[in-house]
Amino acid sequence: MSAPSSQQVLDALGRIKDPDLGRDVVSLGMIKELDVSPQGKVSFTFELTTPACPVRDRFKSQAEDAVGEIPGVTGVEVRMTANVRPAFMRPKPSEVLPGVKQTIAVASGKGGVGKSTVAVNLAAALRKSGASVGLLDADIYGPSVPVMTGSKVVPQQSNGRLLPIDAHGMKLMSFGHINPGSEPTIYRGPMVGKAIEAMMVQVDWGQLDYLVIDLPPGTGDASLTLAQAVPLTGVAIVCTPQDVATDIAIKALQMFRKLNVTPLGLIENMSWYVCPSCGHRHEIFSHGGAESAAKRLGVPFLGAIPLEEGIREDADSGTPVVISRPESAGAKAFVEIASQVAARTSIQSFRQLPVINVH
Amino acid sequence: MEITWEDGSRSTLSGEQLRWACPCAECRGEAGMAGRLSRVKTLSDAELRIRDVTLVGQYALQIAFESGHATGIYTFSLLRHLVA
Numbered sequence: 102m103s104a105p106s107s108q109q110v111l112d113a114l115g116r117i118k119d120p121d122l123g124r125d126v127v128s129l130g131m132i133k134e135l136d137v138s139p140q141g142k143v144s145f146t147f148e149l150t151t152p153a154c155p156v157r158d159r160f161k162s163q164a165e166d167a168v169g170e171i172p173g174v175t176g177v178e179v180r181m182t183a184n185v186r187p188a189f190m191r192p193k194p195s196e197v198l199p200g201v202k203q204t205i206a207v208a209s210g211k212g213g214v215g216k217s218t219v220a221v222n223l224a225a226a227l228r229k230s231g232a233s234v235g236l237l238d239a240d241i242y243g244p245s246v247p248v249m250t251g252s253k254v255v256p257q258q259s260n261g262r263l264l265p266i267d268a269h270g271m272k273l274m275s276f277g278h279i280n281p282g283s284e285p286t287i288y289r290g291p292m293v294g295k296a297i298e299a300m301m302v303q304v305d306w307g308q309l310d311y312l313v314i315d316l317p318p319g320t321g322d323a324s325l326t327l328a329q330a331v332p333l334t335g336v337a338i339v340c341t342p343q344d345v346a347t348d349i350a351i352k353a354l355q356m357f358r359k360l361n362v363t364p365l366g367l368i369e370n371m372s373w374y375v376c377p378s379c380g381h382r383h384e385i386f387s388h389g390g391a392e393s394a395a396k397r398l399g400v401p402f403l404g405a406i407p408l409e410e411g412i413r414e415d416a417d418s419g420t421p422v423v424i425s426r427p428e429s430a431g432a433k434a435f436v437e438i439a440s441q442v443a444a445r446t447s448i449q450s451f452r453q454l455p456v457i458n459v460h
Numbered sequence: 461m462e463i464t465w466e467d468g469s470r471s472t473l474s475g476e477q478l479r480w481a482c483p484c485a486e487c488r489g490e491a492g493m494a495g496r497l498s499r500v501k502t503l504s505d506a507e508l509r510i511r512d513v514t515l516v517g518q519y520a521l522q523i524a525f526e527s528g529h530a531t532g533i534y535t536f537s538l539l540r541h542l543v544a
């Protein structure tokens with residue numbers, strides 16, 4: 102039996118649909134370097150839109166099965182790789198943050214729900230999957246990232262620009278690095294905007310797949326500056342399950358909708374607590390509030406994170422829990438949420454912003 | 461100025477049309493005070509000619525006119541309504 106043609110292989114692979122992007126993987130340009138040997142050995146590269154792809158393993162076996170069934174095929178070799186695509190099919194990079202492909206904001210509206218913990222672990226989980234990741238702490242008054250990442254150092258300068266701090270394989274920048282110690286930053290609103298802009302423009306972020314931005318609470322200066330300064334790929338909203346948190350989270354979400362920033366979905370933090378002595382599961386802040394709010398608002402529910410002592414301990418000691426205790430329920434929840442966020446972000450890569458021509 | 465929207469439809473807007481629709485506080489008025497555009501009847505050519513357009517995040521355009529006026533942030537939904 103003779104070897105199949107390349108077209109036969111592509112036809113078979115074209116029946117595999119990307120569940121998030123809603124199109125087949127061939128027309129999405131995910132199949133590369135296809136080679137069919139005269140003996141019927143087929144090899145190709147399967148290029149995902151994110152290394153944190155939630156269906157990576159499923160794609161691999163679907164591809165092997167689809168090609169393996171073609172008559173004349175004697176062997177299949179699938180090389181899985183990933184290449185994060187820039188947001189909004191931009192013809193040229195954005196002027197602010199030119200080397201950054203995707204910017205993901207983490208917001209909540211309400212304070213104290215664990216935004217920074219989620220942002221740090223989301224960034225660390227994306228890094229673990231193999232992506233290049235930066236984390237910008239946009240909370241000027243209460244920067245938490247330096248402590249949570251054990252990076253209380255002052256940034257170096259090069260050619261008049263600040264170099265981000267390297268910790269846990271991520272590039273970090275926080276006002277807590279720029280203004281360290283216990284001195285408070287006493288700023289009025291417009292200064293907050295300037296400080297956030299400076300952390301984007303005057304920091305040499307280099308090439309990044311993802312820049313995660315940890316926003317302060319509120320629907321004011323910080324969020325507005327950010328949404329005006331950069332085309333954000335999307336925003337993940339964090340809340341705790343009780344009404345007082347979901348109500349404010351909804352306000353934050355609607356604010357971003359008004360600014361044409363896509364909500365990637367809701368994350369429920371402090372969702373449950375397993376008592377270490379009795380093993381009983383307690384739902385201290387209620388449960389499922391974020392999921393039902395997500396349903397009401399028509400946005401994805403990205404997942405729930407338990408309340409765990411380990412998450413807090415590791416944040417205080419400077420190592421995100423996804424790195425220090427990858428087997429814990431909390432770490433697994435963060436990794437799962439990170440791949441959901443990455444998948445939702447990939448969808449935005451294919452969205453196009455209005456094109457403006459001035460004559 | 462021509463805009464191609466996400467759904468592929470197109471809008472064509474003149475500098476004059478955009479200048480008279482400027483949403484800024486000075487032009488529209490604020491806190492019960494009437495804005496400039498409700499007080500003047502004519503605008504000079506320099507005020508009607510577009511000098512530059514910049515994208516604001518991904519929700520609006522900031523339009524600068526030859527006269528130097530550039531405080532209006534035109535949201536995409538405002539721009540779409542101008543056409544309809």
